[in-house]
Amino acid sequence: MTDLFQVVPGNSPLHRMNPVTKIVLTLAVSVAAFLTDNLFVLLFLLAFDLMIGVVGGVTRKAFSIFKGLLKVSVFLFILQALFVRRGNRLFWIVTDEGLLTAAAVVLRLLVVCLPLALIMTVTQPSDIANSLVQVLHLPYAYAFTLTTAIRFIPQFMEEMSGIMEAQTARGVEFDTKNAAKKLGMLLPLCVPLLISSVRRTGATATAAKARGFELRTRQSGYKRYGFGAVDLMGFLVSAALIAGAALIR
Amino acid sequence: MIDIRSLTFRYDGAEEDALRDVTLEIPDGAFLGIIGPAGAGKTTLALSVGGIIPHEIRGDFYGAVKVDGLDTADNKLTDLSRLVGTVFQDVESQIVSSVVEDEILYGLENFGIPRDEIEERMDFALGQVGIAGLRHRTISSLSGGQRQKVVIASLVALRPKILVLDEPTGELDPSSSRQIFSLLRSLNREYGMTVVVVEQKIMLLCEFAERLAVMSEGRVVRDGTVREVLGDIAGLEAIGVNCPRSALFSSLLSEKLGREVPVAVNADEAVETARRIIG
Numbered sequence: 459m460t461d462l463f464q465v466v467p468g469n470s471p472l473h474r475m476n477p478v479t480k481i482v483l484t485l486a487v488s489v490a491a492f493l494t495d496n497l498f499v500l501l502f503l504l505a506f507d508l509m510i511g512v513v514g515g516v517t518r519k520a521f522s523i524f525k526g527l528l529k530v531s532v533f534l535f536i537l538q539a540l541f542v543r544r545g546n547r548l549f550w551i552v553t554d555e556g557l558l559t560a561a562a563v564v565l566r567l568l569v570v571c572l573p574l575a576l577i578m579t580v581t582q583p584s585d586i587a588n589s590l591v592q593v594l595h596l597p598y599a600y601a602f603t604l605t606t607a608i609r610f611i612p613q614f615m616e617e618m619s620g621i622m623e624a625q626t627a628r629g630v631e632f633d634t635k636n637a638a639k640k641l642g643m644l645l646p647l648c649v650p651l652l653i654s655s656v657r658r659t660g661a662t663a664t665a666a667k668a669r670g671f672e673l674r675t676r677q678s679g680y681k682r683y684g685f686g687a688v689d690l691m692g693f694l695v696s697a698a699l700i701a702g703a704a705l706i707r
Numbered sequence: 708m709i710d711i712r713s714l715t716f717r718y719d720g721a722e723e724d725a726l727r728d729v730t731l732e733i734p735d736g737a738f739l740g741i742i743g744p745a746g747a748g749k750t751t752l753a754l755s756v757g758g759i760i761p762h763e764i765r766g767d768f769y770g771a772v773k774v775d776g777l778d779t780a781d782n783k784l785t786d787l788s789r790l791v792g793t794v795f796q797d798v799e800s801q802i803v804s805s806v807v808e809d810e811i812l813y814g815l816e817n818f819g820i821p822r823d824e825i826e827e828r829m830d831f832a833l834g835q836v837g838i839a840g841l842r843h844r845t846i847s848s849l850s851g852g853q854r855q856k857v858v859i860a861s862l863v864a865l866r867p868k869i870l871v872l873d874e875p876t877g878e879l880d881p882s883s884s885r886q887i888f889s890l891l892r893s894l895n896r897e898y899g900m901t902v903v904v905v906e907q908k909i910m911l912l913c914e915f916a917e918r919l920a921v922m923s924e925g926r927v928v929r930d931g932t933v934r935e936v937l938g939d940i941a942g943l944e945a946i947g948v949n950c951p952r953s954a955l956f957s958s959l960l961s962e963k964l965g966r967e968v969p970v971a972v973n974a975d976e977a978v979e980t981a982r983r984i985i986g
């Protein structure tokens with residue numbers, strides 16, 4: 459679970475793409491998903507997402523994220539199917555329109571979340587931050603907050619699993635099937651973890667200030683984030699996705 | 708020069724002073740080791756040199772710290788940090804990037820080191836700390852000791868006039884610890900960098916540092932050359948500082964013989980002393 463958020467280094471076209479282009483691509487997929495209600499278009503977008511994973515050389519990761527999201531999706535699908543009352547009744551309280559809307563909602567969720575997670579696995583947080591500052595003129599303080607938060611997720615999970623292991627060794631059984639019970643056991647552990655991580659984030663900010671945080675400007679970055687052929691491709695694909703979704707709907 | 712005058716500091720919400728009336732002069736080009744039991748105030752003193760205290764950490768601050776004539780309370784942390792580099796005790800929380808290379812670049816970029824100088828500084832820092840091979844690794848894939856080296860390298864790259872390190876070898880094995888201290892010595896000798904290092908491993912301090920300051924309960928209770936400070940073994944033991952065996956040996960010898968025996972700072976000197984006495 460912890461390695462879910464870790465960046466996989468590489469030299470694929472996706473790795474070489476400007477982080478800004480990757481964000482544009484992610485946004486384009488999301489916009490396309492919200493423009494259309496056509497299930498086939500959504501399925502196509504989902505396939506496109508998985509393609510991103512293949513191109514980025516992280517196929518296995520793409521499918522494992524997909525599987526993770528699928529679990530949430532099943533739950534969401536059932537909820538949606540039960541709550542939509544329009545359309546013709548198929549069985550019990552489930553209607554045909556309910557099923558279709560549920561499918562669209564779930565597909566949309568998958569389509570939007572997958573590329574976001576995938577981009578994170580092929581892009582270093584510092585590259586995202588630096589390029590946002592350099593190209594989109596995002597104030598550095600925001601970029602810093604963003605990277606610190608991203609960096610903090612795996613660290614938090616690492617500590618969480620450490621604590622859970624320690625507790626398991628003392629006889630606490632976390633592998634209960636009852637989700638509510640499990641949550642009840644985990645929540646008390648989260649509080650001290652959160653407090654310590656807030657303190658740690660403060661220490662990180664202090665350390666950054668002691669290394670010239672306040673002097674950093676848009677021009678400070680040593681690495682330059684230029685746009686190349688891959689990026690042109692990225693922008694074209696983004697435009698095509700949005701246009702296609704808008705046309706077919 | 709670092710000039711600490713009657714410095715008293717109490718953390719916000721604390722019951723007692725962490726530093727009590729500390730006065731200490733550290734001349735340019737010194738290699739000073741700070742030692743003392745847990746809670747003695749070593750970290751607090753180290754943070755005061757670079758101005759982290761009082762700028763970033765709040766509390767009651769009395770007295771004055773001057774670095775190169777700049778009063779730390781009156782100057783901005785950013786200006787002070789051009790002069791003083793600080794390696795913090797907690798390794799994890801001072802890392803700001805996700806890749807080794809970016810971590811080294813961070814300070815260099817911020818302080819506006821010219822582009823054509825950056826590559827050389829990067830190679831120097833990584834090479835000297837012995838982690839050239841880790842340049843493109845992600846921080847999350849590194850061990851604790853490797854992370855500690857990255858943190859040290861990120862400050863070495865900046866080549867500050869004064870380098871303060873708070874237990875920089877806490878996560879390191881003995882041979883890496885020696886390597887770091889050798890590096891500190893060469894920075895001190897070749898670049899004239901003032902080095903102030905808090906360290907629990909007294910053997911290392913005695914071998915590499917020129918001066919020692921011993922802290923206890925918020926005070927600097929001893930301050931002098933390594934030889935001077937090690938002269939009073941009984942006093943150090945009473946404070947709770949573990950002394951090198953060699954110094955213990957020479958002091959026991961001196962007690963037994965009933966006459967002055969020169970302090971043995973390391974094993975070689977102890978052997979030398981023994982040889983001379985046995986004849």
Ligand SMILES: Nc1ncnc2c1ncn2[C@@H]1O[C@H](COP(=O)(O)OP(=O)(O)OP(=O)(O)O)[C@@H](O)[C@H]1O
Binds near residue numbers: 718719720721748
């Ligand atoms: N953030 C804080 N808030 C309140 N009190 C603190 C804080 N940090 C340290 N202290 C207290 O100040 C005193 C000196 O602490 P300091 O961290 O300087 O000791 P130290 O010599 O570095 O110890 P160690 O060897 O454990 O690192 C201790 O009594 C400690 O409890």
Ligand SMILES: [Mg+2]
Binds near residue numbers: 749750751796873
């Ligand atoms: Mg300390």
